[in-house]
Amino acid sequence: MRKSLPLLLLFAVGCSSSGADADLQYIKQARSLGAEWALVNEHSNRGHVPRIYVHSMHRWLRQNLQTAAKSLTRPDSRYGEEIRALLAQPDDAAPNELRAHVAMLKQIEDSLESA
Amino acid sequence: MTPDSPIKLVSELLDLPLLDSEGKYCGIVDDVEFSGDAGKILELKALLVGPGAYERRLPGWAFWLVRKIAGDRLTRVPMDRVRTIGAVVKLECAGRDLGLHRDETRVGKWIPRKGAL
Amino acid sequence: MNPLELTLGIMTAVGGFVDISELVFAAKAGSTFGYALIWVFAVGTIGIVVFSEMSGRVAIAAKQPVFNLMRHRLGIKLGLLTLVASVISNLITCAAEVGGVALILNYLTGAPYLPMAAAMTVVMIVSIWVLPFEWIERVYGLLGLVMLVFAAALVAIHPPWDKIAGGFVPHIPAGLSTKELLTFAYFSVAILSAVMFPYEVYFYSSGGIEEGWAPKDMLKNRITSIVGMGLGSLLAIAILANSAQLFGPVNVDPEIPGTAAMQAAIPFGKWGLILALLGMFFAVSGAAVETCMANAYSIAQFFGWMWGRHKKPWEAPRFTLTWIVLFALALLIVLSGVDVMTLVEFAILFSILVLPLTYLPLLLLAGDKKYMREHVNGPLAKALGWLYFAIITAAALAALPLYFLTSGGNG
Numbered sequence: 001m002r003k004s005l006p007l008l009l010l011f012a013v014g015c016s017s018s019g020a021d022a023d024l025q026y027i028k029q030a031r032s033l034g035a036e037w038a039l040v041n042e043h044s045n046r047g048h049v050p051r052i053y054v055h056s057m058h059r060w061l062r063q064n065l066q067t068a069a070k071s072l073t074r075p076d077s078r079y080g081e082e083i084r085a086l087l088a089q090p091d092d093a094a095p096n097e098l099r100a101h102v103a104m105l106k107q108i109e110d111s112l113e114s115a
Numbered sequence: 116m117t118p119d120s121p122i123k124l125v126s127e128l129l130d131l132p133l134l135d136s137e138g139k140y141c142g143i144v145d146d147v148e149f150s151g152d153a154g155k156i157l158e159l160k161a162l163l164v165g166p167g168a169y170e171r172r173l174p175g176w177a178f179w180l181v182r183k184i185a186g187d188r189l190t191r192v193p194m195d196r197v198r199t200i201g202a203v204v205k206l207e208c209a210g211r212d213l214g215l216h217r218d219e220t221r222v223g224k225w226i227p228r229k230g231a232l
Numbered sequence: 233m234n235p236l237e238l239t240l241g242i243m244t245a246v247g248g249f250v251d252i253s254e255l256v257f258a259a260k261a262g263s264t265f266g267y268a269l270i271w272v273f274a275v276g277t278i279g280i281v282v283f284s285e286m287s288g289r290v291a292i293a294a295k296q297p298v299f300n301l302m303r304h305r306l307g308i309k310l311g312l313l314t315l316v317a318s319v320i321s322n323l324i325t326c327a328a329e330v331g332g333v334a335l336i337l338n339y340l341t342g343a344p345y346l347p348m349a350a351a352m353t354v355v356m357i358v359s360i361w362v363l364p365f366e367w368i369e370r371v372y373g374l375l376g377l378v379m380l381v382f383a384a385a386l387v388a389i390h391p392p393w394d395k396i397a398g399g400f401v402p403h404i405p406a407g408l409s410t411k412e413l414l415t416f417a418y419f420s421v422a423i424l425s426a427v428m429f430p431y432e433v434y435f436y437s438s439g440g441i442e443e444g445w446a447p448k449d450m451l452k453n454r455i456t457s458i459v460g461m462g463l464g465s466l467l468a469i470a471i472l473a474n475s476a477q478l479f480g481p482v483n484v485d486p487e488i489p490g491t492a493a494m495q496a497a498i499p500f501g502k503w504g505l506i507l508a509l510l511g512m513f514f515a516v517s518g519a520a521v522e523t524c525m526a527n528a529y530s531i532a533q534f535f536g537w538m539w540g541r542h543k544k545p546w547e548a549p550r551f552t553l554t555w556i557v558l559f560a561l562a563l564l565i566v567l568s569g570v571d572v573m574t575l576v577e578f579a580i581l582f583s584i585l586v587l588p589l590t591y592l593p594l595l596l597l598a599g600d601k602k603y604m605r606e607h608v609n610g611p612l613a614k615a616l617g618w619l620y621f622a623i624i625t626a627a628a629l630a631a632l633p634l635y636f637l638t639s640g641g642n643g
Contacts, residue, residue, distance in 0.1 A: 025642035028485070035483040036491045043494065048501045052342040053490070053509070060335075060488050102483055113411065113643065130304035130311075132296060132536070143303070143536030166535060172308050181312070185535045202294065202603070219538055223549035231544045232364055 019074040024112050026068040030083045031105040033068065037061045037086075038098035045095070058091040079108045133164065133192070133204045133215070141210035145169060148191065162192040162204065164215060190214050233452055241452065244369055245460020247376030250468050251519030252332035252489065253325070253426040253576050255512065258468045259486040259495075260641070261419050262475025270399030270469055272420045276427030277465035279620045281457050283428070283591055286598040286613060287437035288453035292445045293607040294597075298437045299533035301603060302593040314593060315534045317586040322431045322527040323558065324582055327565035328575035329520035330356075332489060335572055336513045339490045340506070346567060353563040356521055357556055365442040365541035368525075372518030378511035381496045381504060383470040388499035391477045399473075411643055418634040418641045421627045425584035427465070428624065431526035433594065438529040442542045450607065471495065489572065524562065528555035577640050584631045587624045595621055 037058070044054045069075070069083045086101045133141040145168035150160040167189030170178050192213055198205045210216050250258075261269040287298050294301055303311035334349035360368060408416060436457075445453065474495040479486065486492055493512065496504035525541070531554050532539035538548040545552040565575070595617045599609045609617060635641075 025639040028642055029487055031483060032485040032487050036487065039479075039482060039484055039491070039494055043497055048497050049494075049505050050502055053339050053493075053505060056339045056342055057488070057490050060338075060490065064487055099482075106483055113409065130308065132300055140538060141536075143300070145308075145536070164536070169308060173312065174309075177309070177312055180316075184531070202296075219549055222553060223546055226546040226549045226552055228544075228546045230362055231546075232362055232367070 020077070020112055023072050023074060023077070023079065024109065026071050026083075027079050027105055027109050027112070030065055030068045030079075030086065031102055031109055033061050033065050034086050034098050034102040034105065037093075038095040038102065041092060041098065042095040044092075055091075062087065062091075079105060082108070128162075128200060128204070131200070131202070131204050133162070133206060133210070135206045135210035135215070136198075136208055137210075139210055139216075141206070141213075141215040142190075144204060146172060159194050161194060162197065163189055164192060165189040165218075186218070188218060190217070233448075238452055238455060240370060240374075241456045242460040242463070243377060244373030245456055246373075246464045246467065247379065247515065248369075248373040248518050248522070249461060249464025250376070250379055250471070250515045251325075251426075251429075252328055252516050252572070253429070253580055254423075254468045255332075255471060255492055255516075256486070256489060256573065256576050257419065257422050257426050257580070258471040259475045259479070259492045261423060262472035262477075263479035263485045265405065265416060265419065266476045266480060267395050267399030267473060268403070268405045268416070269419055269423060270396065270472060271402045272423045273427065273465055273469050273472065274400055275402070275623075276424045277461060278616070279424070279623070280428045280432060281461050282613065282616045282620055283433050283594060284436045284461065285454055285457040286594055286609070286617065287433045288440045288445070288457065289450065289607050290594065290597050290604070291437040291440040292447055292450060292453065293605060294603045295441070297441050297529065297533050298434060298594055298597070299530045301597050303534060305597055305600065305603075306593050310593075311534060314586075314589050315530055317589050318430050318434070318530055319527050321429075321579070321582040321586045322434075322523045322530075323561060324565070324575060325429060325431060325579040326520055326523035326527070326558065326562040327570075328572060328579045329516050329523060330559075330562050331566040331570075331572035331575055332516040333513060333520060334566065335489055336509055336516060339493065340509045340513065349563060349566045352517070353559050356517060356524075357559055360521060360525065360541065360555065361545055361552075365439065368521060368541060369439060372514060372521055375514035376511065376518050378507055379467055379515050381500070381507040381511055382474060383467060385496045385499050385504065385508075386470045386474050386477075389474065389477055391473055396469075396473050411638070414634060415638045415641055415643055417630065418638045421584055421631050421634055422580045422641065424624065424627050425580045425587065425631070427468075428587060429523075429579075429583050430586060430590040431523045433590065434526040434530055435522045438526070438533070438540075442540050444542075447607070487573070520562070524555050524558050527558050577635075581631060581635060584624070584628050588621065588628050591617075591621055591624060 040054055040057045043049050065087055069087060072080050074080060082101050082104050089098060129144055131144045133144065135141050142164040144162050145165060146163040147159055148161040148163055149157045151157040165188045166181050166185040167187040169181055173181065190213060196207050196213065198207045290298055290301065302314060330349055330353055333352045334345050337343055337348045337352065338345050363371065404416060471492060478495055478498055484491065493505050493508040496508035528551055529539060532551040537550040539551040540548055597603060599614060601608045
């Protein structure tokens with residue numbers, strides 16, 4: 001037990017952060033997923049990517065966003081709202097619209113990281 | 116090295132591969148058997164091949180795991196069937212004469228003999 | 233030395249270098265830290281070159297595969313521990329590759345993910361059954377060369393080559409917060425793990441015996457290791473650099489593997505994307521086959537079974553049954569619903585934890601004159617071998633704490 005104590009402590013530190021800190025990884029994931037979505041739509045609009053790929057990517061991006069949203073410890077926070085707003089977008093949402101939500105999430109992410 | 120020479124069991128014999136008289140790979144020297152008694156000269160009597168030989172070399176839980184994966188069959192290779200011991204152990208006879216390919220033959224019945232280039 | 237054979241060997245090594253873990257971590261490393269982690273790829277590549285060359289030399293000099301010799305040199309207890317650890321690590325890696333292949337097929341064709349995982353497992357089993365060893369290696373390795381589209385994409389986007397060159401110089405970016413430093417450290421450990429996966433060495437050394445390498449092939453072994461893996465690593469670095477240039481500025485840290493293909497779509501359009509996905513498909517399928525066979529080699533060699541794809545499947549029945557069962561187990565893991573990215577994370581973690589156990593026996597064997605005779609490790613191989621053993625041991629000790637402190641690199 002004594003030999004594994006440092007490891008257990010590290011594990012506890014990793015798991016027991018406060019709400020916003022614990023949610024930081026999901027905020028980052030949602031930010032990136034939104035940005036990936038915007039990138040795919042931008043190039044889909046330019047005819048750079050096949051429809052099958054776009055359809056697949058939309059499905060996987062949305063699924064991952066839903067997982068990130070469900071994992072939040074503070075779903076009613078500002079960032080929780082932004083992620084829900086992102087999820088409410090249609091698959092073929094305008095890239096600028098998606099990037100507006102991404103920018104908000106990035107702001108929240110940066111402020112949490114510098115805190 | 117011949118079977119009559121002095122030998123370091125662990126570094127020069129245990130876990131060496133076996134090749135039969137046809138050059139076919141026959142397994143690994145998993146353990147050894149001695150003849151003799153307390154107070155008498157010990158001589159190598161046989162090589163033991165097969166996962167059944169691990170029982171004395173592994174802790175109980177580890178042997179349980181090995182038995183689940185590889186079974187516990189044991190084959191004796193008398194020392195008079197051993198020609199030389201070097202980087203590999205070379206046998207005087209074919210491996211099938213000693214029953215060294217029994218498991219492969221048994222499992223082989225499940226493998227279809229077609230389709231491979 | 234046959235120049236055609238040597239060229240084919242090198243090209244096979246290049247096409248077979250990148251797998252799903254390298255793809256994922258190269259893309260994330262580039263978008264998160266720009267060009268700053270290029271040197272870690274270079275360090276890891278030198279490591280895998282050192283140990284691959286060693287494992288090939290051991291196979292040639294001792295005419296036995298690494299796992300046979302490992303048992304003899306280390307004894308059955310430590311040999312069994314190494315076997316269990318590497319089988320678990322390789323099985324998780326194989327599952328990540330099988331899931332990766334199914335995902336890529338989904339991006340390419342829209343076909344459903346889980347049925348594709350099952351279908352592709354069957355295809356890969358059939359390919360190993362039907363093709364002789366040389367063809368297995370060549371088909372997957374050479375088709376993986378389609379990944380060169382990522383290198384072409386890098387040239388097409390006119391990146392800052394001076395910054396890329398600067399990335400090869402070991403350094404830690406200035407001005408990182410403590411959290412960012414820890415994340416940088418985690419990525420370094422993950423990249424080392426992805427580049428130096430244990431299965432690569434087992435497959436390479438057993439492959440040398442499958443192909444009947446003899447002392448005259450020592451130079452071929454050396455050139456294939458150095459040139460093949462060196463060039464292959466440049467592909468991974470191209471993915472990193474593309475990500476730094478294209479993804480970082482738009483806040484993309486690829487969360488799903490399909491995003492990596494956008495690196496070729498941006499400069500080349502539709503056909504660039506299709507080629508990127510095809511390259512990923514062949515590279516990741518090849519990695520699935522390699523991880524499965526590496527595990528089957530290890531198990532068969534440890535227990536003294538007949539082994540090798542230079543034999544017909546029915547001539548090495550227990551070996552045949554083993555790789556089929558291993559593929560089925562990998563598929564079961566995928567069918568359980570575990571996300572591919574999670575499998576990649578676990579594969580990376582398990583791999584780095586078992587790396588010291590994998591490479592120490594190889595280092596001891598290659599330095600043992602009794603087995604190696606005149607081909608024993610020279611001063612350079614010895615020095616590099618022990619240096620890398622120290623590096624991977626330090627990485628193994630740091631891996632778990634860094635994983636928890638950085639939430640798996642997510643900050």
